[in-house]
Amino acid sequence: MLRFxxxxxxxxxxxxxxxxxxxxxxLRLSGDPALIIMSVDAPPEAIAAFRKAWxxxxxxxxxxxxxxxxxxxxxxxxxxxxxxxxxDLVVERIPATLALTLPxxxxxxxxxxxxxxxxxxxxxxxxxxxxxxxxVAGFTVxxxxxxxxxxxxxSVQLGWLPxxxxxxxxxxxLPVLTLGIGGAATLAxxxxxxxxxxxxxPYIRTASAKGVPWAAVVRGHALPxxxxxxVTIVGFMVGSLIAGAVVVESVFSWPGVGRLLVVAVANxxxxxxxxxxLLVAITMVSSNLLVDLLYGVVDPxxxxxxxxxx
Amino acid sequence: xxxxxxxxxxxxxHVPASVWIGLAWLALMLAVALAADWIxxxxxxxxxxxxxxxxxxxxAHWLGTDELGRxxxxxxxxxxxxxxxxxxxxxxxxxxxxxxxGFLAAHARGLVEQCVLMLADFQAAMPFLILxxxxxxxxxxxxxxxxxxxxxxxxxxxxRLARGLAISAGAQGYAGAVRQIGASPSxxxxxxxxxxxxxxxxxxxxxxxxxxxxxxxxxxxLGLGVQPPMTSLGTMVSYGREYLTRAPWIxxxxxxxxxxxxxxxxxxxxxxxxxxxxxxx
Numbered sequence: 001m002l003r004f005x006x007x008x009x010x011x012x013x014x015x016x017x018x019x020x021x022x023x024x025x026x027l028r029l030s031g032d033p034a035l036i037i038m039s040v041d042a043p044p045e046a047i048a049a050f051r052k053a054w055x056x057x058x059x060x061x062x063x064x065x066x067x068x069x070x071x072x073x074x075x076x077x078x079x080x081x082x083x084x085x086x087x088d089l090v091v092e093r094i095p096a097t098l099a100l101t102l103p104x105x106x107x108x109x110x111x112x113x114x115x116x117x118x119x120x121x122x123x124x125x126x127x128x129x130x131x132x133x134x135x136v137a138g139f140t141v142x143x144x145x146x147x148x149x150x151x152x153x154x155s156v157q158l159g160w161l162p163x164x165x166x167x168x169x170x171x172x173x174l175p176v177l178t179l180g181i182g183g184a185a186t187l188a189x190x191x192x193x194x195x196x197x198x199x200x201x202p203y204i205r206t207a208s209a210k211g212v213p214w215a216a217v218v219r220g221h222a223l224p225x226x227x228x229x230x231v232t233i234v235g236f237m238v239g240s241l242i243a244g245a246v247v248v249e250s251v252f253s254w255p256g257v258g259r260l261l262v263v264a265v266a267n268x269x270x271x272x273x274x275x276x277x278l279l280v281a282i283t284m285v286s287s288n289l290l291v292d293l294l295y296g297v298v299d300p301x302x303x304x305x306x307x308x309x310x
Numbered sequence: 311x312x313x314x315x316x317x318x319x320x321x322x323x324h325v326p327a328s329v330w331i332g333l334a335w336l337a338l339m340l341a342v343a344l345a346a347d348w349i350x351x352x353x354x355x356x357x358x359x360x361x362x363x364x365x366x367x368x369x370a371h372w373l374g375t376d377e378l379g380r381x382x383x384x385x386x387x388x389x390x391x392x393x394x395x396x397x398x399x400x401x402x403x404x405x406x407x408x409x410x411x412g413f414l415a416a417h418a419r420g421l422v423e424q425c426v427l428m429l430a431d432f433q434a435a436m437p438f439l440i441l442x443x444x445x446x447x448x449x450x451x452x453x454x455x456x457x458x459x460x461x462x463x464x465x466x467x468x469x470r471l472a473r474g475l476a477i478s479a480g481a482q483g484y485a486g487a488v489r490q491i492g493a494s495p496s497x498x499x500x501x502x503x504x505x506x507x508x509x510x511x512x513x514x515x516x517x518x519x520x521x522x523x524x525x526x527x528x529x530x531x532l533g534l535g536v537q538p539p540m541t542s543l544g545t546m547v548s549y550g551r552e553y554l555t556r557a558p559w560i561x562x563x564x565x566x567x568x569x570x571x572x573x574x575x576x577x578x579x580x581x582x583x584x585x586x587x588x589x590x591x
Contacts, residue, residue: 026448140572265447273447
């Protein structure tokens with residue numbers, strides 16, 4: 001178990017190192033970082049100081065090491081637009097994003113998993129058909145189209161809810177629905193196929209042949225085994241709590257991390273983009289790590305330290 | 311490729327109506343993309359200032375006009391061309407790159423293989439939208455760069471598939487036989503192994519294609535994809551959003567196009583997967 005944990009931890013750190021490397025490479029490809037981060041009209045002595053501070057006159061491998069060290073100490077640069085530390089700008093947007101993504105996650109889990117289980121248990125029934133149609137629709141309708149159609153119905157036609165901005169809880173209803181409906185459909189499809197695969201296994205037939213009541217077979221044998229693949233996709237959803245609402249925040253002018261990212265990209269505010277990139281990498285990697293730990297708990301076969309996932 | 315799978319004989323016997331409709335829609339989209347210059351009623355940038363925000367079914371503008379009097383149908387046709395071009399280009403690049411890296415990993419093994427697998431893990435772990443946004447922020451945006459960037463989407467799936475399939479094909483008799491008679495590695499991989507695993511890769515492409523369309527339209531919707539004066543389906547939706555209350559048709563026409571096209575490709579892709587390659591889930 002300890003070995004399993006260590007292997008996972010090393011892989012997680014490697015992924016973060018790769019993201020830092022990615023940011024470093026792309027940053028260098030884009031031009032002189034001193035001019036980009038400090039803005040062009042900064043006084044020459046400030047640029048010289050910056051070059052010295054960041055070691056931009058050093059050989060590239062030394063710069064790379066310094067870059068790593070600086071990021072390790074949490075020095076993520078100043079926002080070009082506001083002149084404030086990029087990290088502060090990003091962190092103060094996180095609560096707004098979580099106010100959308102957490103209820104949406106609850107909605108996805110609350111609808112997606114039961115719907116998927118029901119569909120699998122009643123295969124080819126009207127419930128199953130409905131879930132499959134919803135799942136296909138959830139995949140083919142992009143979130144911005146769904147969001148705008150909801151706005152068209154509930155804000156423009158019916159006038160029940162505001163079409164954008166942040167204020168009361170009523171402002172959050174449409175974005176949360178937009179995020180939740182699409183995710184619930186995906187989750188339902190995954191849960192359904194995981195359940196169907198498990199229900200086709202011989203041990204299910206054995207259990208019901210030896211007289212175990214069906215409800216107990218489902219609860220005791222089918223659900224725990226179907227949980228394994230479902231945990232993966234839920235883990236991905238948890239990992240995207242911070243960055244999963246980029247498009248939806250833009251549709252509803254919601255001042256969260258995603259909106260900040262889009263504006264920062266449009267303005268080429270690189271320090272902010274880089275900061276969000278790292279934050280996303282850290283959340284994704286942590287949730288993947290958590291998923292791996294959960295695998296260890298749910299599936300004893302994986303505790304031996306073997307690298308592959310099922 | 312013929313006779314690769316036993317189920318191949320059943321191919322074409324029972325094609326469901328939904329797949330025919332999907333194929334017909336895709337053929338239409340492709341025809342529109344290819345013939346855009348001939349079938350467009352106006353140039354997509356032409357103003358008709360006397361008919362601004364005309365509703366659909368206007369005698370001169372079947373799908374209406376936007377606030378500058380530009381014909382929605384003409385813009386839709388050009389948007390379809392750009393979106394299809396980006397999606398096709400990106401899917402091809404991604405399949406070529408992924409397959410090449412997968413073969414490289416299968417051939418070289420060792421450290422090279424570990425590096426490819428690590429990159430694939432990294433790509434799968436990070437949300438692609440965020441990586442794409444970061445690249446666009448750092449490097450700026452032009453259409454070729456944008457297509458190349460979209461071409462990085464999903465390469466890791468082809469790489470994993472190609473690597474796994476090439477390793478198992480390498481263990482089979484035919485690959486060993488051609489190697490024995492002195493074929494070069496590139497000949498073994500491209501002339502012998504590739505045709506045998508092409509079905510799986512093609513299925514994978516049809517499953518990636520709709521995701522690329524959604525990604526492109528999403529980025530363009532954010533104003534960070536295809537840039538004006540060029541227009542794509544996502545750009546049109548983003549633009550039409552300003553006139554949601556007064557002229558919803560500007561937005562609904564391209565939105566419907568995105569949804570029907572992704573739906574059509576998924577229908578065809580799911581059917582292809584079930585028919586050609588039962589091993590894929």
